[in-house]
Amino acid sequence: MSAIFEVRNLKRSFGGLAVTNDVSLAMAPGDRVALIGPNGAGKTTFINLVTGNLKPDSGKVRIGGEDITRVKAIGRVRRGLVRSFQVTRLFQDMTPAEHVALAVLQRDGRAGRLFGNYLAMPEVMAEVGDLIGKLGLRDQMHRHVREIAYGQQRLLEIAVALALKPRVLLLDEPAAGVPQSDTGRIEQALADLPPNLAVLMIEHDMDLVFRFAKRVIVLAAGTIIFDGSPSDVTKDPRVREAYLGSYANAGHDA
Amino acid sequence: MTMATVNDTLAAARGNRRKLGRDLAGLSVILALAVVGYLLFPDNLALLTRMTAIALLVLSLDLVTGYCGVATLGHAALFGTGAYAAGIAAVHFGITDPLLMLACGIFGGIVAGLLCGMVILRAHGLPQLVLSIALIHLFHEFSNKASSWTGGSDGLAGIAPDPLIGLFAFDLWGRTAYVFGIVLLAVVFTLLRLVVRSPFGMLCRGIKEDPIRIRAMGASPKVTLVKMYMISGAVAGAGGALNAISTQVVGLDSLSFTLSAESLVMLVLGGTGSLFGALTGTIVFMFFEDIVSAANPFHWLTMVGALLIAVVLFAPKGLYGTIAAAAIRWREARR
Structure with a gap:
């Protein structure tokens, strides 16, 4: 199957330090990939390069075959490259329904309309109700975000991303900060993602990684040191060294 | 359409009607105030x-x-x-x-x-x-x-x-x-x-x-x-x-800069982020200014300043914002 998302020889350094060094990867529709790596491996920089919030020194990013290396962040979203945030970035004074409606309207190019209200647009409301229902937020849909639990905010973050109908979804630690009792709901939401969507997830929780991902990529010091099946990753000597090394260093610092 | 979406649509329609009701109420308040103003201050x-x-x-x-x-x-x-x-x-x-x-x-x-x-x-x-x-x-x-x-x-x-x-x-x-x-x-x-x-x-x-x-x-x-x-x-x-x-x-x-600054003062006085707040701030500020400057032409700005400090300290959401917040609390307490 042809790649929906492709990164070729991506490089970026800060003051001589290569934070992303010659990273290449390709994903097909329906892929479930986890990107892991010790702290400071360059995961966040990689996401910023891919989403267009940071310019690479060299290399290419393609979506659906189209070279988007020079396309700005907003243009990449419109081409179907959508991300969620590690720390939820939601509008505290707005309701889940408003969040999803805004995303739906924006996707359809109607978010600039000066008149009309989403509550009176049946096709928008149908989609909002559908997404909110799928993620189990129906009881909270008309309450302010600041009044709902953090785990539910994480689910809403996923709902907003899905409302944009992405082709490639980048999930930045979707379960970070969520109490153990709520992670099951998020895992379920991840399992229910549209089957033809390509998903790249950054996550520290290895249990979640092993349940979700069909393929694991390990990043260390800005380089991909492993790209393969979850069952092989723990056996790989370089991966073990990268993780043990970082723990050893952490021990030194403490 | 499932039962749930039907309920949502109904709830949405109710919410819409309530907002429409508030629009009409706001409009009637403006017109009523206009009539009262006309009758009270014909000169x-x-x-x-x-x-x-x-x-x-x-x-x-x-x-x-x-x-x-x-x-x-x-x-x-x-x-x-x-x-x-x-x-x-x-x-x-x-x-x-x-x-x-x-x-x-x-x-x-x-x-x-x-x-x-x-x-x-x-x-x-x-x-x-x-x-x-x-x-x-x-x-x-x-x-x-x-x-x-x-x-x-x-x-x-x-x-x-x-x-x-x-x-x-x-x-x-x-x-x-x-x-x-x-x-x-x-x-x-x-x-x-x-x-x-x-x-x-x-x-x-x-x-x-x-x-x-x-x-x-x-x-x-x-x-x-x-x-x-x-x-x-x-x-x-x-x-x-x-x-x-x-x-x-x-x-x-x-x-002028003065008018710009005064309009910001009026907005903060009434409460930002609400059209009713903007109207309330303008009416209160300008009436206060008119009355106080007639009563004491030398120290009226002092009094305007005192009013502002009082509002910012005791009603940081502005006059309308504070009243609206109190009304919501009252309604929720009654429920």
């Missing part, structure tokens, strides 16, 4: 008309400051440009039909809004505030120097508007101007209620809270805010035109 309609024009300026400021979080101390630039556009159209081009003058004012306001928006929105926070102050001084100085067009510091006099729709002449007591102003305010208020609830209004509220989130949704905060600035300019320009038509003169004070 002081000029003040009430001035109040209406300033209310349009404060509403316009609320759009960018209250709804979008843009910090500005130069918003009178939009109001003054509207006033001069209407005045210059009448004096230099013989456009004396009040509705056409209003259209000129609105157009002038939109152009000024576009210009100010493009400059002010380049910065954030404190630098943004400083840019806005610089802009209002530039506008002021420009109209001072271009005296052959604007009358300079003497003001632009000799504006003589025709009777409104050919029937109602602008009389000495200011009755026509007053009614014209109130109708204009009611129309603008109704349109703005629709705009702040629209998808565009929702986008603006989102930008105020987190522009990065909005960008991640694929929308451009910059384009949206410039658009809001132009809408804001149209509203402020309408206020300026109303002032030019009713007083038949345009002075440099309509393009």
Whole structure:
């Protein structure tokens, strides 16, 4: 199957330090990939390069075959490259329904309309109700975000991303900060993602990684040191060294 | 359609109807206050008309400051440009039909809004505030120097508007101007209620809270805010035109830093982020100013200052914001 998302020889350094060094990867529709790596491996920089919030020194990013290396962040979203945030970035004074409606309207190019209200647009409301229902937020849909639990905010973050109908979804630690009792709901939401969507997830929780991902990529010091099946990753000597090394260093610092 | 979506649609329709009810209530309050004002102060309609024009300026400021979080101390630039556009159209081009003058004012306001928006929105926070102050001084100085067009510091006099729709002449007591102003305010208020609830209004509220989130949704905060600035300019320009038509003169004070700062004070007094707050602030401030300056011409500014400090300390959401919050608490306590 042809790649929906492709990164070729991506490089970026800060003051001589290569934070992303010659990273290449390709994903097909329906892929479930986890990107892991010790702290400071360059995961966040990689996401910023891919989403267009940071310019690479060299290399290419393609979506659906189209070279988007020079396309700005907003243009990449419109081409179907959508991300969620590690720390939820939601509008505290707005309701889940408003969040999803805004995303739906924006996707359809109607978010600039000066008149009309989403509550009176049946096709928008149908989609909002559908997404909110799928993620189990129906009881909270008309309450302010600041009044709902953090785990539910994480689910809403996923709902907003899905409302944009992405082709490639980048999930930045979707379960970070969520109490153990709520992670099951998020895992379920991840399992229910549209089957033809390509998903790249950054996550520290290895249990979640092993349940979700069909393929694991390990990043260390800005380089991909492993790209393969979850069952092989723990056996790989370089991966073990990268993780043990970082723990050893952490021990030194403490 | 499943049962759940049917219920949602019904709930949504109910919510919509409640908002519509509040729109009608707001509109009736404006009209009732207008009638009360007319009956109580038949000899002081000029003040009430001035109040209406300033209310349009404060509403316009609320759009960018209250709804979008843009910090500005130069918003009178939009109001003054509207006033001069209407005045210059009448004096230099013989456009004396009040509705056409209003259209000129609105157009002038939109152009000024576009210009100010493009400059002010380049910065954030404190630098943004400083840019806005610089802009209002530039506008002021420009109209001072271009005296052959604007009358300079003497003001632009000799504006003589025709009777409104050919029937109602602008009389000495200011009755026509007053009614014209109130109708204009009611129309603008109704349109703005629709705009702040629209998808565009929702986008603006989102930008105020987190522009990065909005960008991640694929929308451009910059384009949206410039658009809001132009809408804001149209509203402020309408206020300026109303002032030019009713007083038949345009002075440099309509393009001043003082007016910009005062309009921000009125907005904070009433409560930002709510159209009712903008109206409340204007009415309270201008009445207070009128009464206190008559009672004690030497120390009235001290008293205005004291009122402001009291509101900011004890009702930080502004007068309307605090009352509205109390009403919500009361309703929830009763449930």
